[in-house]
Amino acid sequence: MTAGMSLTVSDLVLSYGGAPVVNRLDLTVRPGEIMVLTGPSGCGKSTVLRALAGLLRQDSGQILADGDPVTTTSRDRAMVFQDSALLPWRTVRSNVELALKLAGLPRAGRRAEALRWIADVGLTGFEDYLPKSLSGGMRQRVQLARGLAGNPRAVMMDEPFGALDAQTRTSMQRLLIETWRTHPTTIVFVTHDVDEALRLGDRVAVLGRAGQPLRALVDVPTPRSPDSERTALRAEILAALDNTELIS
Ligand SMILES: Nc1ncnc2c1ncn2[C@@H]1O[C@H](COP(=O)(O)OP(=O)(O)OP(=O)(O)O)[C@@H](O)[C@H]1O
Ligand SMILES: [Mg+2]
Known part of the structure; x- marks a missing residue:
């Protein structure tokens, strides 16, 4: 058994009673990887994370954790929030x-x-x-x-460093990576910050506005290396985010 679990989201629809916030999302998180979710405010990042943790009922579609349907919370799937x-x-x-x-x-x-x-x-x-x-x-x-x-075999992190100053944030990113290397697990990490996304993520998913499809899914060939090695990817993600703003 690998240290981290796989999380497979298929055709997932989530709402809070009204129009879907997440509409037919497909996303696969590989065992042991760090998958970053980014996107504009209100696009549904926290909603997806809560569903992965089993804290939210699914309207339709499916989430599988190592092949088993996620229907409730589990000690295998932990959650870290932004606010203490x-x-x-x-x-x-x-x-x-x-x-x-x-x-x-x-x-x-x-x-x-x-x-x-x-x-x-x-x-x-x-x-x-x-x-x-x-x-x-x-x-x-x-x-x-x-x-x-x-x-836990997967940890969902919702902007855990969002409230920190730049210097503390950088040292927390380093600490997270060190800890993840010694205690391997699957991490789904939400952030607004493109540089943070590219520093931490093996892959970065850019969500569109609420109810819209994924804007981009980017492989980061050089995660956890100097920022300068990811300049082109940074531009690609910013372009995907800009498009999102334009079509809203
Ligand atoms: N408990 C709730 N009840 C009703 N609507 C909600 C609830 N939580 C979130 N929403 C709505 O769902 C949408 C997505 O919210 P969500 O918190 O997932 O966005 P987000 O991408 O995490 O935003 P942010 O970047 O600001 O944290 C928003 O329109 C929000 O108003
Ligand atoms: Mg949020």
Whole structure:
């Protein structure tokens, strides 16, 4: 069994009662890859992510996780949100321990495993802090630890670095890649930022406006290498995004 799961979206329709937000989407995420979803605000990125996590009912079509229909949430498929979804009354360690508990880890091993994750995201020394006493970047580190702890086979990340300043954001991107290399899993990562998309993604899917088809699906031959190696792709994605604006 590979570390990450495959996610296959076929002919998927999602709505909130009105017109479809996602209309007949087809998309395959390969085991262990980082698939980035980008597109204009309101185009349905978070909606697709919630459906992949099993948090949203599908109108029609199908999502398969390693061949099995996604009908509900699963400890195999974790979610990391943009805004800190940490429990404010729990310490850093206790937040990570809770994720491990939900992942089914026996009580005896939880504390040591939580401390390992806290070390992996560079927060040793902050175990007993409450979320409110941490910086935004540190809170996102805890979120990362919480999302990846328990080794889910897929993690959906909804603009996890969107609220961070440029420098913190770059270091978080590096941390994510390092952590993903040592704990391989499938990642579906939503971002507005084309440079972030090209830095992280093995592939980048550009969604059209709500209800419209995919604008582009781009292979990144040199992910995780210097930005200068992806100038042409950057232009291609920006063009796809521009087209999206024009036809709206
Ligand atoms: N809970 C909800 N109830 C009703 N409509 C919703 C709900 N959540 C999202 N929508 C609508 O669905 C569409 C897609 O929203 P979604 O949040 O998926 O977009 P997004 O691409 O993630 O946007 P952003 O980049 O701003 O985060 C929008 O028109 C939004 O208003
Ligand atoms: Mg969103």
